[in-house]
Amino acid sequence: MIERMDLLRALQARRTDEIVVMTMTTTLQWPLVSRHDLDFDFLAFGMGHAADFGLGLALARPERKTIVLKGDGGLLMSLGSLVTYAAHAPANLLILLLENRSYEMVGGQPLPPRVDFAALARAAGFHGGGATGRGKVERIESLGGFEANLPRLLAEEGPHFVVLPVTNKEPLPPVNHSNHAGRVQKLRKALGVA
Amino acid sequence: MSERGASAAKALAKFEALGFTHVLMLPDSESRLLYDAVGRSPSVRLITPCREGESMAIAAGLWAGGKKPLIVIQCTGLMEAGDALRGCGLGPRIPLRLMVGWRGYAGAIASKKPTDSAYTYTEPLLSAWGIPHWHLMRDEDLPLLDTMDQTAGETSLPAAVVTGFTFRP
Numbered sequence: 001m002i003e004r005m006d007l008l009r010a011l012q013a014r015r016t017d018e019i020v021v022m023t024m025t026t027t028l029q030w031p032l033v034s035r036h037d038l039d040f041d042f043l044a045f046g047m048g049h050a051a052d053f054g055l056g057l058a059l060a061r062p063e064r065k066t067i068v069l070k071g072d073g074g075l076l077m078s079l080g081s082l083v084t085y086a087a088h089a090p091a092n093l094l095i096l097l098l099e100n101r102s103y104e105m106v107g108g109q110p111l112p113p114r115v116d117f118a119a120l121a122r123a124a125g126f127h128g129g130g131a132t133g134r135g136k137v138e139r140i141e142s143l144g145g146f147e148a149n150l151p152r153l154l155a156e157e158g159p160h161f162v163v164l165p166v167t168n169k170e171p172l173p174p175v176n177h178s179n180h181a182g183r184v185q186k187l188r189k190a191l192g193v194a
Numbered sequence: 195m196s197e198r199g200a201s202a203a204k205a206l207a208k209f210e211a212l213g214f215t216h217v218l219m220l221p222d223s224e225s226r227l228l229y230d231a232v233g234r235s236p237s238v239r240l241i242t243p244c245r246e247g248e249s250m251a252i253a254a255g256l257w258a259g260g261k262k263p264l265i266v267i268q269c270t271g272l273m274e275a276g277d278a279l280r281g282c283g284l285g286p287r288i289p290l291r292l293m294v295g296w297r298g299y300a301g302a303i304a305s306k307k308p309t310d311s312a313y314t315y316t317e318p319l320l321s322a323w324g325i326p327h328w329h330l331m332r333d334e335d336l337p338l339l340d341t342m343d344q345t346a347g348e349t350s351l352p353a354a355v356v357t358g359f360t361f362r363p
Contacts, residue, residue, distance in 0.1 A: 040258075046281030049251035052243075053282065056255020056263075059216070059241075080244030084252075088241055180286035181350075184258055193260030 002143045004098060004166040008033050010147050011067075011096075014154060018065040018094075019057055019187075023050035024105045026069045026098060028173045037190035044177045048077025051095050055085060058093040058159075061191060065092045065154060072099045073111055079120070082161075086125035089159035091132045099165045105175075121161045130159040139163040196333045198300075199359035202227040208339050209264060210237050214291070216256055217241070218249040219266040224295050224360040228266065246271030250278035254288045268295040269316040269356075276319075279352065284323060289346035292354035293339075294320070294327070299358030320354060327354040 008026070012033040022030045023042040030039065040057075042050040054068035075081070075097060085095070097117055103109045118139045121127065127137040134157055140146050146164060153160055188194040205228055209217065218241045221229040232240045243249050246267050253263040267275070272294055283290040298313025320327050326345055328338040338355050346353040 044281060045254070045286065046247065046251050046278035049247060049278055049282065052248045052251035053255040053258075056252040056257075056261075057259045058255075059252075060256045060259025060261040078245070078248060081248055084241075084243045084248055180281075184254075184286045184288060187258050188260070191259060193258075 001141070002146060002164055002166050004100075004168045005029060005032070005170050006143050007098075007146060007164060007166060010143065010150065014150050015067075018067050018154065019054075019061065019191075020067045020069065021050055021054045021057065022069040023074060024071045025168070025172060026071070028175065029168075029170065030069065032173070037186065040187050041183055043175070044180065048074045049081075050074060051085070052078065052081055054095065055089055055093060058090050059088070062090060062092055065094055067094045067096065069096050069098060071104070072097060072101065072115075072117060073103045075117065076111065076115070082121050082124035082126060085159065085161070086121075086129035086135065089126070089130040089135060091130070091134070091157040091159065093130075093159040094153055095159070095161045097161065097163045099163050100167065104168070118161075118163045121163075126159070126161050132157060132159070135159045135161070137161045137163075141165060197362060198332060199362045200330060200333050200336060200357065202231040202361040202363060204333055204336055205339075205361065206231040206235055206238070208336050210235065212339060212343050213262055214238055214264045215261040216253070216263040217266055218243060218253050218263055220244075220246065220249075220268070220271060222268045222295055222297075224297070224357070225266060225268070226361070227363055228361045232266075246275035247278035250275050250282040250290065253290055254282035254286070257288055257290070262291075264291045264293060266293045266295070269297050269319075270312050273312075273315065273319065279323065283352040287350045288352075289350050290352040291343055291346050292325070292352060293330070294354050294356045296356050296358045300360075303358075316356070320356075323352075325352050325354050327356050330355040330357050331359055
């Protein structure tokens with residue numbers, strides 16, 4: 001099990017010019033470690049669709065990696081998306097599934113306990129799939145394992161779907177739902193397409 | 195007046211002329227030939243999601259990254275995708291371009307009963323969302339794609355054409 005803030009700090013330490021899309025509770029904690037023009041807060045943009053948005057970005061901007069920090073509850077809201085990624089995800093899409101087994105944002109209600117997200121991704125055809133035919137599904141259980149594998153995940157051709165079991169002991173900052181249009185315009189400007 | 199239903203080949207030519215880079219589309223009975231035509235296009239990439247809410251978010255990501263996607267969607271899928279349309283189009287002012295298949299239209303105008311409820315709610319739903327939309331029922335209506343495209347671009351909001359008949363070759 002990985003403490004989520006430690007995971008976010010480790011990612012921030014290695015991140016350079018990648019787009020980072022985050023959603024739900026990660027939108028509250030990622031800004032504590034990162035202030036980057038290519039950070040994109042997907043909160044309130046559509047339940048369960050953060051990685052779908054990331055897929056679109058990755059297809060549009062093949063020259064840079066798109067990293068999606070996604071929750072397991074959100075994935076359950078659009079589970080068929082795994083099949084879409086298995087068919088269309090490009091080499092530069094890295095989905096980090098932060099598995100906390102709960103709907104943390106709305107009170108921590110537990111998810112159905114027996115779901116195996118890595119197995120679901122494999123069964124959807126992600127492993128050996130994606131647009132490259134070289135998709136990878138992995139599960140990393142420790143902070144050390146994440147830190148050791150992150151340089152490879154950022155450098156090698158994907159797409160990648162990585163399940164990371166996480167906990168959180170830190171207090172969550174307040175939710176900010178504001179300025180959705182401004183968020184998109186800021187990202188487009190940073191990408192040079194505004 | 196030409197036959198009912200636009201030509202899939204002519205619609206695709208219009209997509210290409212308007213510079214659409216991606217078409218997000220699930221096949222349905224009425225748009226089957228359009229789906230096949232887009233799949234053969236060398237310049238427009240076909241993306242097939244599993245459910246229509248994905249289309250909205252993928253298209254929003256493509257647009258944020260500088261591409262120009264078109265979402266072809268049956269009205270039933272549009273109803274399913276309501277939250278994603280809100281969150282990825284209307285709220286953040288992303289100009290999603292939509293081609294909405296109006297299931298039940300042909301039967302409704304022929305006064306066949308019972309009317310498909312998918313027919314009943316399509317236009318009221320588009321109106322409730324404030325999405326401007328135009329009827330594209332025949333080849334001579336294809337220029338309405340320009341109108342839809344221009345409106346979406348100028349308002350930076352979703353806009354739609356609505357198709358009521360099966361596409362012809």
